[in-house]
Amino acid sequence: MKSAFRSAISTTLAFSFRSLNPTRHRPPLTLLSKHSPLTSMAGGESGTHVPSLATFQSLEKQFEEFRHQLEDSGSLRERIRSVALEIESATRLMHSSLLLIHQSRPVPEVLETAKRQIGLMRELFSRLAEITRECPGQYYRYHGDWKSETQTVVSLLAFMHWLETGSLLLHTEAEEKLGLNPDEFGLDIEDYLIGICFMSNDLPRYVVNQVTAGDYDCPRKVLKFLTDLHAAFRMLNLRNDFLRKKFDGMKYDLRRVEEVYYDVKIRGLAANGEKTGEQNDQAQS
Amino acid sequence: MKSAFRSAISTTLAFSFRSLNPTRHRPPLTLLSKHSPLTSMAGGESGTHVPSLATFQSLEKQFEEFRHQLEDSGSLRERIRSVALEIESATRLMHSSLLLIHQSRPVPEVLETAKRQIGLMRELFSRLAEITRECPGQYYRYHGDWKSETQTVVSLLAFMHWLETGSLLLHTEAEEKLGLNPDEFGLDIEDYLIGICFMSNDLPRYVVNQVTAGDYDCPRKVLKFLTDLHAAFRMLNLRNDFLRKKFDGMKYDLRRVEEVYYDVKIRGLAANGEKTGEQNDQAQS
Amino acid sequence: MKSAFRSAISTTLAFSFRSLNPTRHRPPLTLLSKHSPLTSMAGGESGTHVPSLATFQSLEKQFEEFRHQLEDSGSLRERIRSVALEIESATRLMHSSLLLIHQSRPVPEVLETAKRQIGLMRELFSRLAEITRECPGQYYRYHGDWKSETQTVVSLLAFMHWLETGSLLLHTEAEEKLGLNPDEFGLDIEDYLIGICFMSNDLPRYVVNQVTAGDYDCPRKVLKFLTDLHAAFRMLNLRNDFLRKKFDGMKYDLRRVEEVYYDVKIRGLAANGEKTGEQNDQAQS
């Protein structure tokens, strides 16, 4: 066993920060304190189960390595959190601009202001990618530190895209807008889907405010979009998790929009818009 | 509508669950993005925001792909869970054998029975490694599905190692015992450390039962080991998380063993071990 | 022993509760520290660590001082709590009067009754200021004892101000109404902001009751106010705390008012107000 320990020591000399990744090689670590309390404690008893000096040294070395690795991992996490906070801040500005849509401000004007944050967003995500490049294969180890911010970004981009095109921002399009290279640092599918659910939560409010402002065709258009989206989501076999819960909420968005559409129809307010809509529907089916 | 779905399916047949990994290639998606809503919008309808047929097809295609990917991911997770359950089952058998140590059965006999599970353990971990090989770079995506079982395995192996050698099972030794290739599927450092904390939780009970059975030198030996281990852990800057909490518990194990050692000493029961112990103390001071 | 206590008391008579403030002078303590255990140790007993008589005296003296200080601090706190309870009582009366607004009583009448409490309020806050004047620099030490009551006062004053002027009660105006001298005892910004959030929570109910009573222009006016207020709050980078939570709630107030406005519009009830409103909308876009 003693010899096993010794070989363990020489093996563990080949550690470093990258060994945080259990599937990576571990280049050498230097700097081990030579006068620690632990080594001085090692006595010389023979036989029985009293570990030797070599044992204490390997214990010490191992924890010294762990200390470095945990510190490296901690500082990496801090850097990620700091970028995530900047993403959150840029998202807040983008959201503020987008909120003006509820006051019936012209779409192009609202979009233009909101889009001003996209350049910064791309830069921030490129910094995230750069940081994770330092720890290859550990995207999911730190994923929890940026996922919530990313989901919000997706929801805003998707809302903007819908305002602009009337269609859903696809996953690849979202990656493109954020300047992500999926071979390196992609957009997690569940983050994308949760972001889409968040966007759906904003649609009933949008519809209500558009009708209030006199746009009686809006409910029909939103309802069509949301119905398709809901149907698409229903194809997915979602586990019993956060995404599932968010998707369950989409049902209520759909119902609310249906009610508004009903209000508009029953009062004959949608009369004109209706025709255009039905022509459209035929073109699509 | 149906035919759109069908063509989407045939396209996505070219997908494998590897696209779950956001840092991997996704060739079919890049092909698809040629028919994205953005392009179809540009060429399409006059002005209004009503998406075209092409748009709906890309929506469907995307969700069809997601369906495959989530199903692949789900079935992968099921396979991992199934292996993790087998690990848990083998661990239970190993634990049962080890519990006999509290009834003062001879150490070699107890260890022999417990070790019988190690072969199976190695096989199960090699199956885990094989499964994660299918999704490179996603170790931490599924880590939550085996980490708890792995921590328990580490705690048992470390206890057995301590019984055999009187020293701490090192991280590399644990990987070796489980037949892990750290370049491919290693033992996460925090899982290792949590496993060691679990082992520490068992020591007070062991000491109490050994003293009851007349082994009055046991408290001194365990106390020495636990003191060194506790000091080594204190070198680490632990975040305020699960590992931190487990480590905080080690303090109580230490105190309990100190109390037992105290009882033995104050009654003059540690007489023989005493001498050796004090020589040790002198050697250390 | 007794005499030691007595001399400690006479020494500490020179203390006032101002020494509670860690940034203030404490002359008697510096005098005492001449007889500290350190000095007595140096001159004293031969080697062992048994403290001298002088040591015990300084221990006693210190705790005797603490006793006075904690008692002073405690009685100060009681006086503050007693004023805070009176503020709470006056607030309740003011709130009772204001609630009549939901029964469509004329605004001037309602305001007149509510305003009767303002004189008492000013007096109570001037008593608070007087008490804290006794402990300069410790506003935030006792802040927890009046903040909740102050937030409610702000919410009522802001509601009254809105009824009267249609605009937000500013922070400086709130201080003015309460007769606060910001150089001495000001209104904490977070207390002000939380109070404003509380006021926002009352607006949906007000709008519903006004529409019930036939005031169909009320939703538009409240919506405009709340939208501006919400946008202003969004400029702030709120920490993840109580204020943040309260502000998150404002979103629901906004939505509820939007829904009422929608109901009124869709039924063509906002006809008259409508025109003014749309002129407004045009002026804004």
Added chain:
Amino acid sequence: MKSAFRSAISTTLAFSFRSLNPTRHRPPLTLLSKHSPLTSMAGGESGTHVPSLATFQSLEKQFEEFRHQLEDSGSLRERIRSVALEIESATRLMHSSLLLIHQSRPVPEVLETAKRQIGLMRELFSRLAEITRECPGQYYRYHGDWKSETQTVVSLLAFMHWLETGSLLLHTEAEEKLGLNPDEFGLDIEDYLIGICFMSNDLPRYVVNQVTAGDYDCPRKVLKFLTDLHAAFRMLNLRNDFLRKKFDGMKYDLRRVEEVYYDVKIRGLAANGEKTGEQNDQAQS
């Protein structure tokens, strides 16, 4: 009312970061965004309750000021937290060294190592003092961000002081050791007292380990110290709070030490130490 608003604006121009302190003067704030969504919204309706352009501008100005103030306050808090984390880290090293006392290492050696952190401690506390100097009178606004770390520091210093002198580290002595200038940034009395309670929690373990190592006079000495300390605390009229709870725990420390003293006496182990102790007691009473 309009004129009141206007004067409010000119008054609020005299704001700045220091106005976080409600009892301080507010020098001018510049930098107000001129093209915000809010100003553009201001219509020109006369009469009724529709606020004027001036109103919107003051609303905007106020929130712009708040934004700056909350950001300043947030960054101040971050700086404080960062120093507090460094204090925590230095405390951990100090604690590690002190733990060796439980392994019966010679007191002077243990103290020497632990004391090496004191220089760093002083520097860190001087940085804390420097930061709070930027916000005079707001010690207690940010107190929650360093109090827990400070309590631990006090407990370690007090334990070291007791090992060295056998007496309690007084409040002024603790301030002195940390290089605090009580006129500027003192040690809160409750933090001091809680730290002392923490120290008391470590004494039973110390006594147990000392007896185990053959120091049979230790229980008597610790018991005397703890009894005096407990009696001194009992003089205080503690509110029903954290300090009270910690003090209640001291009772159990006392009991445990009494039990160990009893064990030692009943076995005649304290015979020799006893005499010295009683002589001492006489000298002290």
